[in-house]
Every structure is written in C-alpha cells, then in structure tokens.
C-alpha cells in the first residue's frame with residue numbers, strides 16, 4: 001500500500017548545520033569519477049549546461065549530474081524508471097523529458113544528498129524507509145539554498161542553469177522493501193536491500209537484461225565511514241548476499257564512476273575480509289579518522305571503531 005511518510009524532524013539549529021555540513025561534505029568530496037565530460041557549454045549558444053547523458057545499452061541511459069553522481073534512466077515499453085535524483089541543483093525532471101515521454105517512476109538507491117537531493121522535483125519517489133530521514137532532510141529549501149550558494153561560489157558561470165527556487169513541493173515518499181518489483185512493461189526491476197553504505201540502501205536488479213543498479217553499494221571507492229554507515233560486518237553480509245545472486249547479473253551500474261563487471265564484488269569481499277581479520281590495518285584516508293584498504297580494484301574506506309556490530 002502506498003502511503004505518505006512524514007518523518008518528524010529531530011533537528012535543532014545546530015543539528016541542521018551538522019546535517020548540512022555532512023551533505024556538503026558528501027557532495028564536494030565525493031568520488032566523482034565519471035567517464036563523461038563534466039558538461040561545459042551548449043555547443044549552439046554556448047550557455048552552460050548541467051546534465052549530460054549517455055545511452056549505455058538496451059534502453060539504459062546514464063545521466064551525469066554535472067559530475068557529482070550518476071543518475072540512471074531505464075526505459076521499458078510502458079514506463080521509465082529514474083534511479084536517483086542527484087543533488088537537485090538543476091531541472092532534472094525537465095531534462096528527463098528531453099529523453100523520454102514515458103510515464104515516469106522515481107526511486108532512490110539511498111538517502112544521501114547526492115542521490116536524493118532532487119526528490120522535491122517529483123510527485124512520488126520510492127525508497128527504503130530506513131533512509132527517509134536523510135532524503136527528507138536534504139529536500140528542504142534551507143538545504144537547497146546552501147547547495148546552490150556553494151555551487152555559485154565555485155562556478156558562478158552556472159547561474160543560468162541552477163534552480164534557485166524549489167517551488168511548491170509535496171513529494172509523496174513511498175516505502176519499498178526487498179522483492180518489490182518496478183514493472184516497466186517489457187522489463188522489470190526488483191529491489192534488493194543492501195545495508196552498509198547507509199541503513200536504507202537498495203540495489204535494483206533487472207535479471208532478464210542481467211543488470212544491477214547499485215547506487216553507492218559498489219563504488220570503486222566505497223565509503224563506509226560516515227555517521228550513517230553501518231558496521232563493516234553488516235556490509236560484508238550485503239556483499240555476500242549480492243554475490244549469492246551473481247548468476248543472474250553481469251554488470252554493475254554504480255552511482256559514481258563507470259560500469260563494472262560483477263567479479264568486482266568478490267574483490268570487495270576480499271578487501272573487507274582483510275580488514276576484519278586484521279590482515280590490512282588500513283592507511284589514513286584524507287579526512288577525519290577514516291582508514292582505507294585496497295584489494296585489486298576495490299578500495300574500502302572504513303571507520304576502525306565500527307568494524308563489528310554490537311552483540
């Protein structure tokens with residue numbers, strides 16, 4: 001059943017600042033390795049553009065949110081599914097309409113600011129309710145104003161393409177759990193709960209086309225050290241869960257960086273096991289108390305004080 005979720009905000013003024021700082025931190029320091037150009041200007045009139053898109057294969061578009069993150073658009077015969085809404089700085093809804101006129105479903109892979117920050121542009125957004133406290137916090141005018149201000153400070157030339165006003169917003173946030181299916185007509189995407197990066201992270205599996213849309217669950221540089229990440233042993237369970245289903249997908253479509261083959265999950269598992277066993281003690285990451293270990297293509301950034309779940 002669909003229902004409107006309203007999360008009561010527990011935020012004091014100091015708390016709001018902390019959440020905003022955390023969001024800006026994620027946006028500005030995120031690992032934004034995109035294999036597309038970071039969008040500079042429209043070739044015709046030289047005005048700046050925010051989004052660029054690449055048709056990957058079989059009805060899958062990857063939209064670059066100006067290099068901050070990947071937004072995926074999956075086209076079916078009857079509906080389209082928008083996977084994540086980016087940081088919400090520009091008109092994503094309008095941009096999607098330049099690609100498809102199909103009825104649109106929207107889902108968040110998790111609640112971080114760079115994946116759910118544009119929820120306010122859509123009437124309905126699906127996600128795992130565990131992360132609604134995050135996505136709701138990142139969809140306030142206060143947060144939006146600060147996002148726009150920080151972008152303008154860095155890149156004032158982008159002013160024409162930024163949405164300075166969010167307009168009247170009443171987004172319905174709809175909870176989904178493990179096994180929920182987005183039916184697009186000739187293709188279906190199933191929700192897999194993948195706790196770790198956040199408590200409410202999900203992946204979306206299209207087993208017919210052998211594609212797994214992973215959000216921030218399987219980035220080459222995987223952040224598991226933030227205050228909303230879960231202990232590392234929980235993330236290991238998630239990786240093992242995905243690996244157990246690897247017979248039905250080949251390719252991962254992450255929220256940052258390019259596509260990667262499914263053997264990457266095994267590399268992440270080894271990397272995490274090396275951390276939990278103490279074989280890899282970790283090197284200092286470039287912020288705070290976090291450490292990182294690597295194994296082949298995998299880089300896991302973790303909190304050394306949160307390796308194991310409390311008994």
Ligand SMILES: [Zn+2]
Nearest residue numbers: 110112197216
């Ligand atoms: Zn994230």
